[in-house]
Amino acid sequence: MSDLSVFSDPRSVAVVGASANPAKWGYWLARGALRGSSTRTVHLVNAKSAVIEGVESVPSLADLPDAPELVVLCAPAATVPGLVQQALSMGTRGFLGITTGIDQAHDEPGLERRIASQVRASGARMIGPNCLGLYDATHDLELAWGTFSPGSLGIISQSGQLGLEMAGLAAHAGLGVSRFVSVGNQVDVTAAELLSDLVHHDATKAVVLYLENFGDGRELVTTMARLRAAGKPVVVLTVGASEASRTAARSHTGSLTSSLDVVAAACRAAGAVLVNSPAEAVDLAHLLHGSPLPKGRRVAVVSDSGGQGAVGADSLARHDLSVPRLSAPTSELLSSFLPAQAAVTNPVDLAGAGERDLAAYSRVVDVLIQSGEVDAVVLSGYFGCYGADTPELLARELEVVESLAEAVTSHQRPVVVHSMSHDSEAVRSMRAQSVPTLHTIDAVARSLGLAASLAEHTGAPIVGPAGPEGVVGASASYLRGRNLLESYGVRYPAACALRSADDLLHAMSQLKAPYVLKAGWIEHKTEVGAVAVGLVEEAAVVAAYQDMSARLGEGEYVLEEMDQRRDVVELIVGARRDASFGPVVLVGLGGVQAELYQDVQIALGPVDESQALHMLHSLRAFPLLDGWRGRARVDVQAAARAVVAISRLVAENALVFEAEINPLRVGPDDAVAVDALVILSDTIAARTPTDPKLTGAIA
Incomplete structure (x- = not known):
């Protein structure tokens, strides 16, 4: 992979197609570029030399005083090939292609890829075209539609709009974005390359990847495994759960496997995790950010409401997590400082202890984490609201937050909070200290279940490249197919090929009854009566052969010994x-x-x-x-x-x-x-x- 720093920290940027109209892409790109003008030289190119955000533009690249290191292409599709050629002759190292429809504008299929080849041949690189843009918080580089909050989540997305949605969710969750790249058509720079570039990106602590086409999937698996090894968990979102991909399958294997199943297997091999929606992706990334993974599926639920505790336990169970009954010694220890009416077997109901002394929350969590009986603790309900509703309690609530964070750090077991507050000071403090805090118990349960799955799948080495794609062709005959499988160690019963009725007696003399007769060239034999089982007498074998050959025609039939073992x-x-x-x-x-x-x-x-x-x-x-x-x-x-x-x-x-x-x-x-x-x-x-x-x- 070549150096991609031109897309994160270029010395100079030129926005071609900059606009003074806030409704146009060119305006957003120009405005974002100007925000980094203290870090780099920013040029705005507008055919009418418009003044944009108080900055004068120039009518063409030729009017710039020097070569821009990165050129943003937001110009009409018909002008893009010429602009690329002009910029390359000036010495430009990178292109960010926002413009779409280049092939169509020139009525030249494959033109985009030929332009990309020209770019690479000149030692430059291109992201896109047809992308929403990019953002890098560390270097104040904002070249995209939308608004970004700086943070620690890396987002690589084939869909620009969906990536922008996840960036907004990350901001709402207090995560923010470290780097965002909309990959577009990937005619040059690929998602795998951009992922690889995040391995040593210090600001990125977790990554969300959205792709519809995985290209060289094995390269992606290797890259995701490297990110995991670097302590940067990867969350994957894709599409393909529909039945459309299965309907034309010729084998049961094909009909039982959707494209989504394969991506899930790839994620397990990489030590990544597959989710179903943008919200799930960001919720899980939030939980994984700085928080230890659960070492198992045992969870304690703590609440100051019996109802919320019970609902929390049910939600966890739906995500294959267990809420085990606490041992007598642990329950007795909890009883020693909680009210008599408190429930201490799991879920733990504080029965008003939190209102009397907020420290009850941290004391209970500390006991549970130290017990060794659970792998994670879920705190559900009002915690996070005390200081917001009663300002006099804020300082005390923040002290409890500190205690929770210390317990997580000391014992390396996650504490996940479901708070009725969206964004209180206590909630922000928990999020900043690796105590993930989500607004619904469903989100907590789902994310904790996914985190447990991630902990169970640390990744498995994959051997060799994907190999040639190939096209589905003819099937081998049954006898030749089983010979091939036998050569790899699969055991089959003894069998003989039959080309005519004359072969029957010889085959029966070589094999032990009972027999199975098969039409060897038919793929799915049961559905068309191409297999007969339990044949013992010669007459039965002959009758089965005559019936089958009359219905199915001539071909290679196979007589095989029947496996009669019991308890199979x-x-x-x-x-x-x-x-x-x-x-x-x-x-x-x-x-x-x-x-x-x-x-x-x-x-x-x-x-x-x-x-x-x-x-x-x-x-x-x-x-x-x-x-x-x-x-x-x-x-x-x-x-x-x-x-x-x-x-x-x-x-x-x-x-x-x-x-x-x-x-x-x-x-x-x-x-x-x-x-x-x-x-x-x-x-x-x-x-x-x-x-x-x-x-x-x-x-």
Whole structure:
């Protein structure tokens, strides 16, 4: 990555298209640029030489006394190519492209990217075009529509307007913004580069990223992991939860995996966290800012209202957090200084103790944090309002805030406050001292649940690049697909290929009954009657073959030994190549009901055995594998090895676009696959494979 300092601390800026009209983009850009005029030289370019905010503009770049280091392009689309050429000849190092529709204005598809290539060839860089702008609090650089409050949150957003919304929410939450960049069309500078530039940006303490197109997703994962390692948690917002991406899927793996699922897996690999809305993003960033992560999901709720405590406990439970009953010694210690009517088992109801002495809040929190029985404390209700409603109590309330902050620092357990006040002095003090304070208990519970998930997923190393994108091509035959999977260690029953009825007797002599007959070229066999099971006698095998061949036609049929083991759990194991994130692996409850249950876990591939085991243990149906209601435990290690194998197959072989086993029959002694779907990539299917394992996979 080249130096991007021109977009954070340029020596000089020229706003081309500056305007004196407050309703136009050029006005906001000019006004923002002028705010940093004590830090850098600011030039305003306006074709009519208008006076803007008391500053005279010049009619063209040629009229400037020297070359601007950064040029902001807010001029008509038709003029942009010439402006870029002119600025490059002057020695400009950076371009911020606000203007949209450049390709359309010139009726030249790809013109924007050709301009970007020209910029890079000259040693310069470009953000945008079609972006809302950028802001850097440290260097007083404001080149965007909107208003920003300086702070500690970095925002990188593909949608300028949505990024601006998050900046406003950050200001309201007392976080403010350290750096904001609207990436626009990303014809040159990418979101990954801008994220990487935040790793060593001292002012940024947490990052929110909004993207719709992830480009080289694996590069982004690596960058987000670097930010996490630098103590800067990353919160990701995206779109793609709709069913549209699943409807055309040829495999169960495709139909069970949306683009949002893949992004969530990428976030887990990076040690980042995925949220659903701008408000969730900023709430979570606020909680993560300076506050320790919870080491588990046990939470104590403290309130001066029984109702608020009970509602708080219910809200936490909805976000997979537990509110455990406190031990007798801890309850007795609380009882020693709280009123007799106080509830001391969790939730803790102060029963008016807070009104009598505000120090009761900090004393209770201190006991709970030191007990070792909870991983976080939620303070819910009126605290934060005392000083605002009764000024005489403000000093005492601020002392309690100090005590809460000291407890967090000393014991490294988060204290999260739900305050009925939006913005009192006490609330601002808590936010400044790493005691996150939100206005609703729902926001507290949701954010604390996400923080607990973040603590559980510290990140997993990913191996190799995403690889070629490829296009979905033809599927390999069943027999060739299973041969390929067998070469990676997946176990299958013995089988023989059938080309005609004459092959039946020979196949039966080589195999043990009962048998399964399959039409090997059909992807989803059950739906069209392309599989017959439980065949024992010769007559039954012949009849099944005659019926199937009459209905389905000629082709490669397969006779296979039938897996008859008892106490078997059927899983689906699949992997596919995602356009942005490369190999993605899935495991879940399988069989014909796989899409009904939708109990799956997804990770970026390839995975190792420990990662595969974690995926299996994370399934809601894991108790079925672990001896549910007295049944025998199945061989989870063998299932994990199958997950590893299929993830390696797709990760290591660019010829394979997708592979799936459904079902993988996991019993107490082993895991046996009884289906195989291998889909090749049209992009490179015509090439001669160099791996001998692949020669049998070409249909």
